[in-house]
Amino acid sequence: MNVNTIINNLEAKHPGEKEYLQAVHEVLESIETIYNENPQYEAAKIIERLVEPDRILTFRVSWTDDEGQVHVNLGYRVHFNNAIGPYKGGLRLHPSVNLSILKFLGFEQTFKNALTTLPMGGAKGGSDFNPKGKSDAEIMRFCQAFMLELWRVIGPNTDVPAGDIGTGGREIGYLYGMYKKLQMENTGVLTGKGLNWGGSLIRPEATGFGATYFAKEMLAVNNDTFKGKTVTVSGFGNVAWGVALKVTELGGKVVTISGPDGYIYDEKGLDAEKIDYLLELRASNNDIVSPYADEFPEAKFIPGKKPWEVKCDIAMPSAIQNELNGEDAKKLIANGVQYAAEVSNMGCTPEAIEEFQKAGIPFAPGKAVNAGGVAVSGLEMSQNAMKLNWTTEEVDAKLHHIMSSIHEACIKYGTQSDGYINYVNGANIAGFIKVADAMLDQGII
Numbered sequence: 533m534n535v536n537t538i539i540n541n542l543e544a545k546h547p548g549e550k551e552y553l554q555a556v557h558e559v560l561e562s563i564e565t566i567y568n569e570n571p572q573y574e575a576a577k578i579i580e581r582l583v584e585p586d587r588i589l590t591f592r593v594s595w596t597d598d599e600g601q602v603h604v605n606l607g608y609r610v611h612f613n614n615a616i617g618p619y620k621g622g623l624r625l626h627p628s629v630n631l632s633i634l635k636f637l638g639f640e641q642t643f644k645n646a647l648t649t650l651p652m653g654g655a656k657g658g659s660d661f662n663p664k665g666k667s668d669a670e671i672m673r674f675c676q677a678f679m680l681e682l683w684r685v686i687g688p689n690t691d692v693p694a695g696d697i698g699t700g701g702r703e704i705g706y707l708y709g710m711y712k713k714l715q716m717e718n719t720g721v722l723t724g725k726g727l728n729w730g731g732s733l734i735r736p737e738a739t740g741f742g743a744t745y746f747a748k749e750m751l752a753v754n755n756d757t758f759k760g761k762t763v764t765v766s767g768f769g770n771v772a773w774g775v776a777l778k779v780t781e782l783g784g785k786v787v788t789i790s791g792p793d794g795y796i797y798d799e800k801g802l803d804a805e806k807i808d809y810l811l812e813l814r815a816s817n818n819d820i821v822s823p824y825a826d827e828f829p830e831a832k833f834i835p836g837k838k839p840w841e842v843k844c845d846i847a848m849p850s851a852i853q854n855e856l857n858g859e860d861a862k863k864l865i866a867n868g869v870q871y872a873a874e875v876s877n878m879g880c881t882p883e884a885i886e887e888f889q890k891a892g893i894p895f896a897p898g899k900a901v902n903a904g905g906v907a908v909s910g911l912e913m914s915q916n917a918m919k920l921n922w923t924t925e926e927v928d929a930k931l932h933h934i935m936s937s938i939h940e941a942c943i944k945y946g947t948q949s950d951g952y953i954n955y956v957n958g959a960n961i962a963g964f965i966k967v968a969d970a971m972l973d974q975g976i977i
């Protein structure tokens with residue numbers, strides 16, 4: 533395999549799909565050596581087969597707003613790879629959604645899900661629908677219209693969607709209601725369900741908790757802990773609040789959160805009361821953070837900026853792809869950052885990753901760090917299949933165990949001869965081997 537040849541061919545076939553090409557490029561670079569050392573992969577054209585999704589469903593979503601105006605959005609579901617289990621991955625509702633973004637997310641999800649040790653393939657879907665400022669009734673009508681198309685290609689053993697940016701418990705509820713109406717079946721067809729109708733304990737906080745458990749392992753490698761560490765976090769969606777809660781519990785101090793309007797710097801750090809306030813703010817369907825500074829006068833709102841200019845020990849980007857670039861990484865390094873744990877999917881640009889690695893700072897990629905979310909989704913599927921519920925302690929212990937095993941896999945496949953743990957290589961190689969070997973076993977399909 534030659535990475536450049538494959539990327540050039542893909543670029544010619546899919547011009548302009550920059551996020552997708554970026555994600556593929558990163559994985560190919562990591563696996564090039566192991567791929568070329570194992571000729572059975574090349575003989576079965578594993579890479580050519582793995583970089584193209586199995587299939588893509590694109591559809592129109594028509595819905596009516598509260599004033600009676602009709603709107604049209606695009607809906608998608610990308611079935612990326614089901615070599616190791618049913619397609620699995622979230623639904624993103626955000627105006628930036630396009631095919632390139634969903635293909636990058638589906639590709640990443642394939643390796644992430646393999647890392648969880650659970651039997652789940654990779655998928656992603658969503659719409660360019662913007663939930664911001666929409667009423668509850670509008671969200672419901674949109675979700676129902678979306679499911680009127682999606683239901684044909686999903687099922688508890690086929691494809692199990694979940695939440696992502698813009699899709700939380702409320703949206704999963706409306707989607708599930710319409711699926712049930714159409715299919716006349718109560719099954720674990722979606723994860724992130726409500727606790728009293730098939731959901732799993734810990735699923736809402738799983739991505740943030742899991743990310744913090746992973747970062748805890750990164751620190752432990754250096755006999756270090758979260759105690760007394762200053763942490764910068766971006767975003768405050770489905771993921772960031774779980775990070776803030778768990779980091780605080782482990783003795784760290786989260787000093788930033790952010791939204792599209794800018795970031796909050798809270799020198800004293802977030803605590804449970806402040807996190808509750810943020811959750812209320814978020815429930816009002818608002819992703820701006822400036823009101824936080826009015827509520828808590830010790831906090832400062834810095835408009836139009838990202839939190840990476842703040843001095844910290846650990847950076848945990850938790851908002852969206854490419855939110856931390858090379859310049860941001862340089863600022864963090866100049867300010868003495870010791871660890872970078874990417875919680876968002878592909879939150880750091882290739883330039884940022886290179887800066888961290890050049891400086892010898894442990895950097896772990898989203899597909900390892902944020903895998904706790906989909907891992908607990910997998911545990912929700914297990915509970916649904918068994919028709920019983922595990923306790924908080926049981927789910928949390930399993931999540932803890934899964935995050936440790938992902939960290940171990942990164943060490944096994946990513947430790948360089950100079951001792952530096954290249955978590956990017958580690959995660960990509962471990963995920964790749966599992967998926968590629970399953971594909972080999974199952975023949976050319």
Ligand code: 2IT
Nearest residue numbers: 621622694695696906909
């Ligand atoms: O990016 C992700 O891993 C998710 N949005 C969660 C997917 C899932 O199926 O729980």
